[in-house]
Amino acid sequence: MRIAANIRTDNPNSLKRNANMPQLTLDKTDIKILQVLQENGRLTNVELSERVALSPSPCLRRLKQLEDAGIVRQYAALLSPESVNLGLQAFIRVSIRKAKDAREDFAASVRKWPEVLSCFALTGETDYLLQAFFTDMNAFSHFVLDTLLSHHGVQDAQSSFVLKEIKHTTSLPLNHLLKE
Numbered sequence: 436m437r438i439a440a441n442i443r444t445d446n447p448n449s450l451k452r453n454a455n456m457p458q459l460t461l462d463k464t465d466i467k468i469l470q471v472l473q474e475n476g477r478l479t480n481v482e483l484s485e486r487v488a489l490s491p492s493p494c495l496r497r498l499k500q501l502e503d504a505g506i507v508r509q510y511a512a513l514l515s516p517e518s519v520n521l522g523l524q525a526f527i528r529v530s531i532r533k534a535k536d537a538r539e540d541f542a543a544s545v546r547k548w549p550e551v552l553s554c555f556a557l558t559g560e561t562d563y564l565l566q567a568f569f570t571d572m573n574a575f576s577h578f579v580l581d582t583l584l585s586h587h588g589v590q591d592a593q594s595s596f597v598l599k600e601i602k603h604t605t606s607l608p609l610n611h612l613l614k615e
Contacts, residue, residue, distance in 0.1 A: 459500060459501070459504040459506070461506075461612060463613065464487060464489060464497065465497055465501065466609050466612050466613060467486075467487045468483065468487050468494070468497055468498060468501065469501065469506065469507070469609055470606075470609055471483060471486045471487060472498075472507065473605065473606035473607065474606065476510040476511070477510075480494055480495045480498070483498070513605065516568050520570050521568040521569065521570060522570075522571075523568065523569040523570065523571055523572065523574070523575055523596065524566070524567070524568050524569075524596065524597040524600075525565075525566075525567050525568075525569065525575060525594050525595065525596050525597070526564060526565070526566055526567075526594070526595045526596075526597070527564070527565040527567060527579070527583070527592055527593070527594045527595075528561040528563070528564055528565075528592065528593045528594075528595075529541070529561065529562060529563040529564075529565060529583070529589055529591070529592050530560075530561060530562050530589075530590045530591040530592070531562045531563070531588050531589065531590060532587075532588055532589070532590045534587075534588065537587075537588035538556075538562070538588070540586075540587070540588050541563070541586060541588040541589065542554070542556075544586055544588075545563075545565065548567075548578075548582060550567045550568060550569060550574075550578050551565050551566070551567045552566050552567065552568060553565070553566040554566075561593075575594075579592060579594070
């Protein structure tokens, strides 16, 4: 299966197309490598090659191609928020003023706020959705009142708190690639 795998990013939060990057044809082995890596990105090349039934040298070559094509963007450790005293998770819906440059200014500011793990520009009534973590309600209040609502581009913000996490995964579904 041939996919447009010429997506490259220097910033894992911002995808940019690069026409100079090679197109990559993914086969079942490449997809298996991606699936296994999404489950455990700390595997050695030997362990990965055993899991995908490939010898180490071709496995390493394929992995390098997946990285160079921008399909594998980064490797990261996922921390337990509670274990680092960040047990309060909030989703904050933000509406932006219609002023000139308000969106660009807000986007630049939100990238600097360490409490915010994710920020999505949305369609519909809300302009942005933030996912943020806090130590407690005081930290949340301080962030909303002193940082978020004091930003000149923010018109309104509404928050919801996570009571219980039902599902959380960082693995993208890849089964659709096998059907084509």
